[in-house]
Amino acid sequence: MVTNPAATPVLFDRTLLRARLNRAQRLGPATFLLDCVGADMAERLSAVLRDFKSVAEVGSPGDQIARALAGRFAHVAHVDLPERESEPLALAAQSLDLAISALAFQFVNDLPGVLVQVRRALRPDGLLMAAMVGGDTLIELRQSFAAAEAELEGGVSPRVAPFADLRDVGALLQRAGFALPVTDVDRVVVRYDSAFSLMQDLRRMGAANILTERRRTPTRRTTMLRMAEIYRERFAESDGRVRATFDVIWLSGWAPHESQPKPLKPGSAKASLEEAVKKGRA
Numbered sequence: 001m002v003t004n005p006a007a008t009p010v011l012f013d014r015t016l017l018r019a020r021l022n023r024a025q026r027l028g029p030a031t032f033l034l035d036c037v038g039a040d041m042a043e044r045l046s047a048v049l050r051d052f053k054s055v056a057e058v059g060s061p062g063d064q065i066a067r068a069l070a071g072r073f074a075h076v077a078h079v080d081l082p083e084r085e086s087e088p089l090a091l092a093a094q095s096l097d098l099a100i101s102a103l104a105f106q107f108v109n110d111l112p113g114v115l116v117q118v119r120r121a122l123r124p125d126g127l128l129m130a131a132m133v134g135g136d137t138l139i140e141l142r143q144s145f146a147a148a149e150a151e152l153e154g155g156v157s158p159r160v161a162p163f164a165d166l167r168d169v170g171a172l173l174q175r176a177g178f179a180l181p182v183t184d185v186d187r188v189v190v191r192y193d194s195a196f197s198l199m200q201d202l203r204r205m206g207a208a209n210i211l212t213e214r215r216r217t218p219t220r221r222t223t224m225l226r227m228a229e230i231y232r233e234r235f236a237e238s239d240g241r242v243r244a245t246f247d248v249i250w251l252s253g254w255a256p257h258e259s260q261p262k263p264l265k266p267g268s269a270k271a272s273l274e275e276a277v278k279k280g281r282a
Helices: 014-027 032-046 064-068 111-121 139-152 166-175 195-204 221-235 273-281
Strands: 055-058 077-079 096-102 122-134 179-192 242-254
Touching: 014 195, 032 064, 032 096, 032 122, 032 179, 032 242, 055 111, 064 096, 096 111, 111 122, 111 166, 122 166, 139 195, 139 221, 139 242, 166 179, 166 242, 179 195, 195 221, 195 242, 221 242
Parallel strands: 055 077, 055 096, 096 122
Antiparallel strands: 122 242, 179 242
């Protein structure tokens, strides 16, 4: 089930995403970000003192996540994210103890709907833990392309996907019915010889432009060269290499269960904040 596919804006061409991911495998994938997320996810799950028997990984590209967690779980089932928003996830209701996902949710058109489906697939007190690209990811590339196109072509075309911020993701977890939602962000800064080296890595990550409103004609060579110049002018380090920002948003939430802590009802506090402040000043 999805929230309302007819009203969901289709930002991403998910058929093209599949083709881009397949191309990345043929080129030799760049997996440094997935490797980093896999190691971090294994560390985060090690702090959860719970025996998860039924585990599914939702939509993560490659096999880095399953391999990173092989020592913790005997089997991690893989569930694909559907290309069309009208298609439900292949998850039965209350069939999972743990759902995980890495670097997939940022390219979902109906993320609220996917989160609702995952929450319904979890048994009471089951856990979702996921990582998605968000925040200021690739802000350097976005600004450099915008400046070059505005200067040489008199307009700006969609180049880098709009990414969710931390506050938005937390609100979506609550909206989907998760209890005890938690979000945080890890910033990964990678350095490259040039903007073109970064773009080559993005192709090998399957993360090149898949926006439905993307420019359909080839970018002029002069625009590309000017973009690279602006990138270097604005974002070069002292050694001449340029930086690229990747913000990884972590989100977790639990399927509701009666054993979980409940927030106090408004007005039920037995101590007055005003009185505590007055005592602190005394």
